[in-house]
Amino acid sequence: MSLFVFFAxxxxxxxxxxHNTSLMAFIFWILLxxxxxxxxxxxxxxxxxxxxxxxxxxxxxxVYFGILFLFYLIFRSYIKLxxxxxxxxxxxxNIALSPLKKDK
Amino acid sequence: xxxxxxxxxxxxxxxxxxxxxxxxxxxxSDILVVDDxxxxxxxxxxxxxxxxxxxxxxxxxxxxxxxxxxxxAVMLGADIVVTFDADGQHAVKDIEPxxxxxxxxxxxxxxxxxxxxxxxxxASRILMNRIANIITxxxxxxWVTDSQSGLRAFSGEAASKLRIRTRHMEVSSEIIREIKDQxxxxxxxxxxxxxxxxxxxxGQNFFLGVxxxxxxxxxxxxx
Numbered sequence: 001m002s003l004f005v006f007f008a009x010x011x012x013x014x015x016x017x018x019h020n021t022s023l024m025a026f027i028f029w030i031l032l033x034x035x036x037x038x039x040x041x042x043x044x045x046x047x048x049x050x051x052x053x054x055x056x057x058x059x060x061x062x063v064y065f066g067i068l069f070l071f072y073l074i075f076r077s078y079i080k081l082x083x084x085x086x087x088x089x090x091x092x093x094n095i096a097l098s099p100l101k102k103d104k
Numbered sequence: 105x106x107x108x109x110x111x112x113x114x115x116x117x118x119x120x121x122x123x124x125x126x127x128x129x130x131x132x133s134d135i136l137v138v139d140d141x142x143x144x145x146x147x148x149x150x151x152x153x154x155x156x157x158x159x160x161x162x163x164x165x166x167x168x169x170x171x172x173x174x175x176x177a178v179m180l181g182a183d184i185v186v187t188f189d190a191d192g193q194h195a196v197k198d199i200e201p202x203x204x205x206x207x208x209x210x211x212x213x214x215x216x217x218x219x220x221x222x223x224x225x226x227a228s229r230i231l232m233n234r235i236a237n238i239i240t241x242x243x244x245x246x247w248v249t250d251s252q253s254g255l256r257a258f259s260g261e262a263a264s265k266l267r268i269r270t271r272h273m274e275v276s277s278e279i280i281r282e283i284k285d286q287x288x289x290x291x292x293x294x295x296x297x298x299x300x301x302x303x304x305x306x307g308q309n310f311f312l313g314v315x316x317x318x319x320x321x322x323x324x325x326x327x
Contacts (some may be wrong), residue, residue, distance in 0.1 A: 088162075089171070092141075092161055092162060092168065093168065093175065096158040096160050097176050097179065100176055100180060
């Protein structure tokens with residue numbers, strides 16, 4: 001597991017160095033993967049958290065938050081996609097209308 | 105007053121020339137056709153006619169084409185913008201009563217309602233139209249008798265303020281929302297619907313209607 005985490009971290013670092021991802025995204029991935037590592041080595045840490053939330057099984061906390069996080073990502077990409085579609089329409093529109101500008 | 109007829113057209117090579125000629129015969133010479141990236145000969149056929157035509161490089165849907173047409177008509181200095189379907193379902197004689205309230209200054213936006221006269225509309229279409237009206241009312245809070253009508257008229261000022269953001273059939277309801285949000289003075293005028301086998305094969309069917317509803321709902325949530 002920790003080998004996999006280190007692999008993922010190195011990928012994130014390489015992507016960042018190649019300027020494919022922003023600093024914010026890089027920090028986000030580092031936080032995500034290092035917290036995974038922390039949980040792998042000290043699993044009882046989640047117990048405090050799940051006890052605090054009133055959820056009995058610690059693993060359920062992970063699943064709940066995982067699903068919430070995925071939903072959030074889907075929603076975000078939906079918004080992004082809409083924005084992209086709108087920009088393409090705008091672009092198509094302006095290209096289509098450019099001959100009208102010249103005539104009149 | 106300069107009246108420009110906007111015709112959004114996507115793969116309408118069968119009907120577009122007749123529609124243009126009917127409009128010209130009815131005395132409407134300022135016509136702007138938006139070819140929405142048709143894959144048939146629509147653009148070539150329209151180019152042969154004595155009208156303005158702009159072309160989308162790729163298909164963007166009815167909403168995209170209407171937005172382009174209305175913006176283009178404003179650029180060409182229209183005092184009145186009329187949107188007219190390319191499939192031949194509208195009657196040219198219905199245009200005059202639609203632009204009259206705008207010319208007299210009584211309205212900023214007019215929608216031609218096929219339901220007020222309700223002539224020639226098949227029963228299945230009437231039912232679907234009722235459902236669409238109810239959905240439009242629930243989502244946007246404005247009651248119209250034909251929310252999906254393609255025959256509309258706007259004053260030049262209203263047309264320049266109109267913001268169209270959706271891409272497909274949901275644009276009809278979006279325009280109605282815009283009429284409400286922007287506080288346009290609005291009226292409905294009865295129009296005739298000419299349903300031919302051809303025009304029935306185009307436009308909405310039930311599943312497209314469900315899809316349109318889902319999109320409208322998401323649109324309502326996110327804007």
